[in-house]
Amino acid sequence: MKKAATSAPGKVILFGEHFVVYDKPAIVSAIHLRARVEAWIHDHPGVWVGNRRLLNHPASRAMEYVFEKTGNTLGVRLKISSGIPSSVGLGSSASISIASAGTASLITLGRIDKELVRIAAIEGEKIVHFNPSGIDTSIALYGGGGLYTRSRGFTPIVIPLKKILIIDTGKTRRTGEMVKRVREFMEKNKERFNDILSREEELIGEVIDAFRGLDLERLGRLMLENQNLLREVGVSSLEIEEAVKLALNAGAYGAKLTGAGGGGCVICLAEEDKIQEISKIISRRFKVYLAGLSAEGLREEEI
Numbered sequence: 001m002k003k004a005a006t007s008a009p010g011k012v013i014l015f016g017e018h019f020v021v022y023d024k025p026a027i028v029s030a031i032h033l034r035a036r037v038e039a040w041i042h043d044h045p046g047v048w049v050g051n052r053r054l055l056n057h058p059a060s061r062a063m064e065y066v067f068e069k070t071g072n073t074l075g076v077r078l079k080i081s082s083g084i085p086s087s088v089g090l091g092s093s094a095s096i097s098i099a100s101a102g103t104a105s106l107i108t109l110g111r112i113d114k115e116l117v118r119i120a121a122i123e124g125e126k127i128v129h130f131n132p133s134g135i136d137t138s139i140a141l142y143g144g145g146g147l148y149t150r151s152r153g154f155t156p157i158v159i160p161l162k163k164i165l166i167i168d169t170g171k172t173r174r175t176g177e178m179v180k181r182v183r184e185f186m187e188k189n190k191e192r193f194n195d196i197l198s199r200e201e202e203l204i205g206e207v208i209d210a211f212r213g214l215d216l217e218r219l220g221r222l223m224l225e226n227q228n229l230l231r232e233v234g235v236s237s238l239e240i241e242e243a244v245k246l247a248l249n250a251g252a253y254g255a256k257l258t259g260a261g262g263g264g265c266v267i268c269l270a271e272e273d274k275i276q277e278i279s280k281i282i283s284r285r286f287k288v289y290l291a292g293l294s295a296e297g298l299r300e301e302e303i
């Protein structure tokens, strides 16, 4: 194709971030905020934005990987438009990597080769991540909701929640640095870290059980316990703690950081008829989004 466009969703990790890097399961859902990547064939090899060649960027790395693997020496002009706030844990970079690889796949093969796109996007993510587990790219590709384990990949599950309240602490941070911080905790506290990993795995089983009965109170308690474990390994922050407290005082069942932490976003679980009220109270201090869950994964768009 001479030109093509795709879009991919952002995500929230409901339970299990960071521990997923150590091959423990995490529960993740696509959200209705999306990034769109369009590209046109260009005369010069490489990936270009306007007159500038894009180098060392997840989008260009993911596209060039697809070009290499399909035996092309193509050049493209690129336009990225994203409705996903960046560097706050909502998967903006992974969704751009997936959509870039998806668009490159359409241009070179005339179709979306999902496996090629998945691997190309992980190559792109390596530029910004220290040691990506692949959870963000999987959910941006497949959409919906699921259980993700590094060694077993993505298994779709039904997440019985329609919406989730997201609190943006306004503090941006780098995922790679937060992943390194957990690694340092692990190196200094090997035994305790193993206990934390075992508890996290059990906790995920309890979440699946609470999903079945849609037991929001229990899910809220499990969220708080997950937040305690994340705090212990060093990835919470003053803003996160403040947002969690605010959410609980406003009547939420539970709240926790989502994504890498250190700032970024907090998710908050509440009875559906209380969400508006809670959102109003929190919005006096932080930016809030009400995000639809289980959104569609990578898809071709009109261009």
Ligand code: PMV
Pocket: 013, 016, 017, 018, 019, 020, 021, 088, 089, 090, 091, 129, 131, 132, 133, 134, 135, 136, 175, 179, 258, 259, 260, 261, 264
């Ligand atoms: O980049 P973020 O903030 O969406 O976080 C990614 C999730 C981590 O578990 C912290 C890292 C990973 O690769 O799984």
